[in-house]
Amino acid sequence: MTASPADEWRVEPPxxxxxxxxxxxxxxxxxxxxVLGWASAEGHRVLPRGGGTHMGPAGGEPPDVVVMTSAxxxxxxxxxxxxxxxxxxxxxxxxxxSALAERRQSAVLAExxxxxxxxxxxxxxxxxxxxxxxxxxxxxxxxxxxxTGDGRVITAGGRVVKNVTGYDIPRLSCGSEGSLGVIxxxxxxxxxxxxxxASLTLDDVAGFAGLYRPLALLETELVITAYIAGTPEEVAxxxxxxxxxxxxxxxWPGPLEEANQIExxxxxxxxxxxxxxxxxxxxxxxxxxxxxxxVTAGFxxxxxxxxxxxxxxxxxxxxxxxxxxxxxxxxxxWGAPPGSLDLQRRVKQAFDPLxxxxxxxxxxxx
Amino acid sequence: xxxxxxxxxxxxxxxVLDHPLDMHxxxxxxxxxxxxxxxxxxxxxxxxxxAAVRISVRHGVPIVARGAGTGLSGGAVPTKPGxxxxxxxxxxxxxxxxxxxxxxxxxxxxxxxxxxxxxxLGLHYxxxxxxxxxxxxxxxxxxxxxxxxxxxxxxxxxxxxAVEMVTAEGEVVTLGSAAPDPLGLDLRGxxxxxxxxxxxxxxxxxxxxxxxxxxxxxLLAFDSIEASARTVSAVIAAGVVPAALELMDxxxxxxxxxxxxxxxxxxxxxxxxxxxxxxxxxxxxxxQVVARAGAEAGATEVRIAADELExxxxxxxxxxxxxxxxxxxxxxxxxxxxxxxxxLVETMTGIYEIGARHGINMLNVFHxxxxxxxxxxxxxxxxxxxxxKVKAAAHEMVILSIEMxxxxxxxxxxxxxxxxxxxxxxAPIDLDAQARLREAFDPQGILNPxxxxxxxxxxxxxxxxxxxxxxxxP
Numbered sequence: 038m039t040a041s042p043a044d045e046w047r048v049e050p051p052x053x054x055x056x057x058x059x060x061x062x063x064x065x066x067x068x069x070x071x072v073l074g075w076a077s078a079e080g081h082r083v084l085p086r087g088g089g090t091h092m093g094p095a096g097g098e099p100p101d102v103v104v105m106t107s108a109x110x111x112x113x114x115x116x117x118x119x120x121x122x123x124x125x126x127x128x129x130x131x132x133x134x135s136a137l138a139e140r141r142q143s144a145v146l147a148e149x150x151x152x153x154x155x156x157x158x159x160x161x162x163x164x165x166x167x168x169x170x171x172x173x174x175x176x177x178x179x180x181x182x183x184x185t186g187d188g189r190v191i192t193a194g195g196r197v198v199k200n201v202t203g204y205d206i207p208r209l210s211c212g213s214e215g216s217l218g219v220i221x222x223x224x225x226x227x228x229x230x231x232x233x234x235a236s237l238t239l240d241d242v243a244g245f246a247g248l249y250r251p252l253a254l255l256e257t258e259l260v261i262t263a264y265i266a267g268t269p270e271e272v273a274x275x276x277x278x279x280x281x282x283x284x285x286x287x288x289w290p291g292p293l294e295e296a297n298q299i300e301x302x303x304x305x306x307x308x309x310x311x312x313x314x315x316x317x318x319x320x321x322x323x324x325x326x327x328x329x330x331x332v333t334a335g336f337x338x339x340x341x342x343x344x345x346x347x348x349x350x351x352x353x354x355x356x357x358x359x360x361x362x363x364x365x366x367x368x369x370x371w372g373a374p375p376g377s378l379d380l381q382r383r384v385k386q387a388f389d390p391l392x393x394x395x396x397x398x399x400x401x402x403x
Numbered sequence: 404x405x406x407x408x409x410x411x412x413x414x415x416x417x418x419v420l421d422h423p424l425d426m427h428x429x430x431x432x433x434x435x436x437x438x439x440x441x442x443x444x445x446x447x448x449x450x451x452x453x454a455a456v457r458i459s460v461r462h463g464v465p466i467v468a469r470g471a472g473t474g475l476s477g478g479a480v481p482t483k484p485g486x487x488x489x490x491x492x493x494x495x496x497x498x499x500x501x502x503x504x505x506x507x508x509x510x511x512x513x514x515x516x517x518x519x520x521x522x523x524l525g526l527h528y529x530x531x532x533x534x535x536x537x538x539x540x541x542x543x544x545x546x547x548x549x550x551x552x553x554x555x556x557x558x559x560x561x562x563x564x565a566v567e568m569v570t571a572e573g574e575v576v577t578l579g580s581a582a583p584d585p586l587g588l589d590l591r592g593x594x595x596x597x598x599x600x601x602x603x604x605x606x607x608x609x610x611x612x613x614x615x616x617x618x619x620x621x622l623l624a625f626d627s628i629e630a631s632a633r634t635v636s637a638v639i640a641a642g643v644v645p646a647a648l649e650l651m652d653x654x655x656x657x658x659x660x661x662x663x664x665x666x667x668x669x670x671x672x673x674x675x676x677x678x679x680x681x682x683x684x685x686x687x688x689x690x691q692v693v694a695r696a697g698a699e700a701g702a703t704e705v706r707i708a709a710d711e712l713e714x715x716x717x718x719x720x721x722x723x724x725x726x727x728x729x730x731x732x733x734x735x736x737x738x739x740x741x742x743x744x745x746x747l748v749e750t751m752t753g754i755y756e757i758g759a760r761h762g763i764n765m766l767n768v769f770h771x772x773x774x775x776x777x778x779x780x781x782x783x784x785x786x787x788x789x790x791x792k793v794k795a796a797a798h799e800m801v802i803l804s805i806e807m808x809x810x811x812x813x814x815x816x817x818x819x820x821x822x823x824x825x826x827x828x829x830a831p832i833d834l835d836a837q838a839r840l841r842e843a844f845d846p847q848g849i850l851n852p853x854x855x856x857x858x859x860x861x862x863x864x865x866x867x868x869x870x871x872x873x874x875x876x877p
Contacts (some may be wrong), residue, residue: 077867118636119743119774120644141642162584175589176561187866191836192829197741199558199773199813201547201596202821202828203837203855208560208592212584229642249616249682271685304581306503330583356582375587377576383843384588388836390868400586 043072046108051089054103062105066182066190066221069104073218074188076102077391083186084395085215087127087157090150093370094363097397104219106156113222114196117142120227121179121196126156126220141230145171149292156220162212166253166264166289169329171228175211180224183210185217186389196224209384215395216403217388231266235283237276238262242309245327247279254327256312257290258320264289295321295335296364299347303356305330314350318343330356339365348372374401406462406486407442413454418445429487431480432472435736435790436819438480440487447492449567449575449605456603457573459486460849467851468599470510470542473534475737476818478545478598482853488603490541496520504611505564505581510541510604514548517609526611529556532814533725541604547596549814551647551721554772555680556612558814560595567606568594571845581608593840598816599851601844615680618646619690620714623697624671624704628652628755631673632747635771637696638677639744643689646680648772649721655728655766655779662727665720668704675771676721724768725779732764732781736793740801742809744774753803754778761796775813776804802827817855825857834860 043061046068050060063069076083084100086092106127114123117140124133130150137143146158147165164173180194183206193206210220234252239245239261245254252264264287265275276283301311311332312325320334336343348358352373360370375381378401385403386392397403407421420426420443431437441464444455459466465485472479481487494511501524508517514535518527531550532538538548544566549558556562565579579591594601625631628650635648651659651674656667667674675697679689694705708714728735742750751767754776758765769777778800780793801811801824811821811828825834838861844850 074867116743116745118640118745120639121743162589164584168583172557172561173584175592176557185836185866187868189832189836189866191833193833193836195741195810195828196808197743197774197810197813199549199553199741199770199775200810201558201814201816202811203817203825203834204840205547205560205592205596206836206840209589209840212589216588229639229644232642250613267682268685268688270688271682274684275682302582302584304503305583306500330581351582354582355580357586359586371586375578375585377578377587377590380570380576380578380590380844381587383846384590384593384840387839387843390866399588403587 041072042075048105050103051086051105053089055099058100058103060103060105062108064108066109066184069219069221070184070188070190072102072104073184073186073393076393077187080391081393082396083393085160085219087154087160088129088152090153091157091161091163094360094368096366096368100395106154106219109221112136120198120229121224122227123196123222123224124155125222127154129153130155130158137227138230142227143230144177144225145228146174148289155223159211159223160213160215160220166255166326169254169326170250170252175208177225178207178211178223179226181207181210181220182222183218183220186394187391194224198226214398216385216399218394233269233272234264234266234287235272235276235285236262236264236288237279237281237283239279239281242327244279244281248275252287255290256325256327258322290324293322293324293333293335295337296362297336297339298361299334299336299344300359300361301332301334301347301351301356302359303330303332303351303354307354307356308332314347318347333361339363344368371400378403406459406464409458409462410442410444410455413458414444414446414451418447419443420445429469432474432477434475434477434480434818434820436477436480438482439484440481441484443487443489445489445492449569452488452490452603452605453569453573453575455486455488456569460573460847465849465852466603468545468603470539470545471513471537473538474542474546474816474818475739476812476816476820478816478818478854480819482819490603491539493605499524501526503581504613506609506611508540508607508609510539510544510607512540514538514540514543521611525614527614528609529553529562529612530559533722540607540609544595544604544607545598546814546816549770549773549775551649551770554648554770555644555646560592562610563591563595563607564610565608566591566594566604568602568604570602571847571850575605579608596816598818598854600841600854601850615646617683617686618678618680618714619686620708620717621677621690621693622706622708622717623675623677623702624668625673625675625701626671626703628673628751629748630700630702631675632751632771634675634697634700634702635747636744637700638693639772641692641696643679643692645677645689645693645772647676647678648770649676650674650767650769650771651676651721651724652767655724655768658727658731658766659720659723662730663719663723665716665723667720671703676717721768728766728779728781732783734782734784736780736782736797738776738778738797738800739812739815740776740804740809741813742774742776742804742807744772746807747771747774750776750804750807754800757796757799757803761792763793763796770813773813774809819854822853822855823857825855831862832865835862835865
């Protein structure tokens with residue numbers, strides 16, 4: 038490896054990254070772009086890393102360079118009356134959410150975010166349980182500034198809540214898994230936090246039918262819970278309508294602890310069927326998002342045959358089975374790639390022409 | 404063989420138009436600039452669309468997708484002699500799934516027809532552009548259309564789960580799925596709002612939303628635009644996102660009342676229409692938040708619609724705005740810019756100043772809750788020099804919006820009208836990135852060329868590959 042322009046930004050590799058891997062935490066988006074340009078010229082594989090909480094299963098070729106966003110962690114601009122927040126990619130979700138909470142606002146990202154960065158969660162395309170009410174995280178993306186694989190700094194979108202000025206690169210960056218570049222800064226659309234919220238334990242999923250636009254409808258291996266919010270009168274009326282005693286606040290189930298996790302993404306009407314499938318396949322725990330179509334299941338040990346069976350069923354129903362975590366080195370994270378594979382390759386190339394950004398990380402080896 | 408003759412072999416004689424009169428009709432959308440048409444194709448199936456694209460590619464003729472032609476930015480106007488592919492015959496609604504709250508529709512389905520179709524199920528399609536009784540869902544995808552009720556529900560992109568699309572190569576591909584978070588890059592999201600430059604959408608999986616059990620519509624009158632705009636900010640700051648927050652100024656109120664009596668207060672400088680919708684136990688409280696915010700900002704009247712009839716009358720007034728203008732003047736030019744909500748007052752002050760300086764007849768009706776402005780100029784294009792004057796004022800208003808930290812377009816699209824203003828919003832390197840993305844979908848530049856991005860956007864000067872290439876060929 039030739040001398041890097043990044044030597045002065047070098048930091049200790051984070052846990053899970055080989056000690057000899059060049060790891061840098063550049064102080065600006067321009068500096069990140071400089072590193073990426075150098076990596077492209079040298080043909081080094083780059084792995085962007087936020088909090089390291091949603092990296093997916095290990096496997097594939099290890100990166101030559103890890104680019105941390107930890108030095109980009111500032112709130113750049115927050116306009117409460119516009120419901121917009123401009124924030125750097127390396128800011129912690131937990132920190133920005135607690136700042137926003139002081140004015141009863143939220144970016145409505147995932148509920149469990151210990152150590153997760155905003156840029157990382159957006160790149161991973163992770164949405165919270167409340168997507169049932171507020172839509173997926175990509176609906177929050179108004180503007181993005183990104184360092185592309187070949188070292189350009191580009192901005193797209195704008196700091197307004199409604200915009201068709203050019204192509205929607207902000208949304209494209211959501212779920213891009215770092216394959217296009219590094220998300221340095223973004224403008225997020227915020228939501229006001231309702232005055233009152235409650236969790237309702239229900240006997241069965243049929244109880245969901247009586248609720249008007251809940252935040253989330255979750256089923257776990259232990260309990261079925263509806264999460265509602267609104268004015269105090271509305272929360273009380275909704276609880277009464279389904280005959281449940283409201284527990285104040287939103288007591289989300291804890292994150293899955295199992296070392297092996299598979300996420301089924303199916304048409305929302307198939308969640309009950311997906312729950313039966315994961316129960317039958319011996320899941321130790323699961324989190325099913327009714328009306329959303331996501332069921333994440335945790336397993337004590339890895340079994341390739343189980344993945345094959347769940348994946349076969351999900352793909353046969355127009356969905357997918359994604360490996361979130363696995364105690365196995367060689368696991369196919371995604372399964373069958375989308376039919377748009379050729380377009381997917383070309384779009385990646387538009388941002389990362391020399392294929393240095395996590396090559397092969399997207400479905401179909403893109 | 405000519406393009407039209409080739410197309411007729413596949414589509415049939417009647418489904419291809421090349422008579423000069425027909426071509427003249429299709430040379431324009433609802434904007435003000437005409438283009439040039441090589442032929443018009445009216446396919447009825449995805450396969451026919453794909454065939455038409457392949458034939459046009461073979462002839463080297465650009466392809467312009469068109470819905471109802473209600474666009475105001477010239478998105479459906481060919482910049483060089485092009486094949487117009489009219490998608491209105493693909494107008495079926497399939498598979499309305501009540502449990503899933505989704506439906507597959509053709510791009511030619513008229514927006515409002517879908518909500519009418521699903522009304523018995525208690526569901527509706529949320530994006531509601533003012534043109535919704537005539538514009539198509541395919542066209543709405545082209546511009547990522549909005550509407551009053553996008554304030555709480557988001558624009559078209561939040562309601563399109565998947566699209567089937569004919570690519571620039573004439574292949575059929577599906578982007579997105581009924582299942583959430585489809586694998587790979589979100590190309591569906593890129594296609595929405597791409598004005599036919601990335602493909603021709605032939606089938607759409609839309610999300611439907613349950614009709615709110617309770618709706619309350621308010622009309623608030625003010626003696627200044629400032630007071631009405633302050634109310635908008637106060638409502639948002641109070642933690643209420645109404646279903647709609649629409650503002651009309653005095654010239655527009657007068658035009659509407661002259662056109663159709665809706666009971667709007669003629670002495671008011673501005674009227675704010677607010678709608679709150681949702682659970683019955685919440686709607687009343689939220690209506691009170693809006694009413695209080697209005698009163699604190701100095702509203703001269705706060706009217707809460709007592710019944711469905713009064714509610715319909717308020718909306719009739721709002722939705723009659725464009726008809727009222729057409730009644731008052733032979734031509735109108737409608738703008739579409741967005742500013743941060745907090746800068747509404749400053750921007751409106753500037754816009755009135757521009758209008759006064761150019762001596763134009765300007766009326767305003769807009770989505771105040773989103774900061775989405777629609778200054779509308781009523782004029783007579785036969786009056787010498789008038790169109791130039793209107794366009795000059797328009798240019799200044801757009802520049803002002805950009806200076807306020809805003810965007811070129813909120814829901815009408817960039818098209819042809821605003822294409823050259825893109826350089827005011829984005830740096831050359833940003834436009835180059837957009838051009839590269841477009842090139843990924845359409846390497847030959849055959850799909851609606853000359854739209855969205857100004858000429859020379861793809862400048863090959865940025866990034867490492869450019870350096871390597873220029874190094875290799877000195």
